[in-house]
Amino acid sequence: MKILILLAVVLVVATAAGAVYFRRVADDPTVWHVDPLTATKPDSPNAALIRPAGGDGTAPVFAVPPLELAAAIDDFALGEGRTKRIAGTPAELWMTYVQRSALFGFPDYISVRVLPEGEGATYAAFSRSRYGHSDMGVNASRLARWQAALETRLGN
Numbered sequence: 001m002k003i004l005i006l007l008a009v010v011l012v013v014a015t016a017a018g019a020v021y022f023r024r025v026a027d028d029p030t031v032w033h034v035d036p037l038t039a040t041k042p043d044s045p046n047a048a049l050i051r052p053a054g055g056d057g058t059a060p061v062f063a064v065p066p067l068e069l070a071a072a073i074d075d076f077a078l079g080e081g082r083t084k085r086i087a088g089t090p091a092e093l094w095m096t097y098v099q100r101s102a103l104f105g106f107p108d109y110i111s112v113r114v115l116p117e118g119e120g121a122t123y124a125a126f127s128r129s130r131y132g133h134s135d136m137g138v139n140a141s142r143l144a145r146w147q148a149a150l151e152t153r154l155g156n
Helices: 002-024 066-079 138-154
Strands: 047-050 083-089 094-100 107-117 120-129
Touching (some): 047 138, 066 094, 120 138
Antiparallel strands (some): 047 120, 083 094, 094 107, 107 120
């Protein structure tokens, strides 16, 4: 019985320590601020990539200037909760965000590049997990959610 109690205590302490660690791990922009147009998607199923061509999906062309699209992406991303921008700005048309999971604070990194396209703009985005082999579709769902929000806000 004492061993079971000891194992339970160790499990609780390890879980708490893990939650603190993952919430406090540094987000190094020199590592995570990558261009989604040239980024290489890992072999593991914990990333999603949207590009004008050659990604998991294609972003639509919005009938707005690139700066307006970049500002809309930034507003939505920062409004999602547990998200902060770690590199770039809408004025640069290239931003990288970290979004942490609710329970343990696992970091996912999302790099977005806005591109002029004819009279409007489109984007490329690369969303990936820092830890783990599989993300259970979280990164692909995130990019789909962001795209749906942009289409609602900006039309298409």
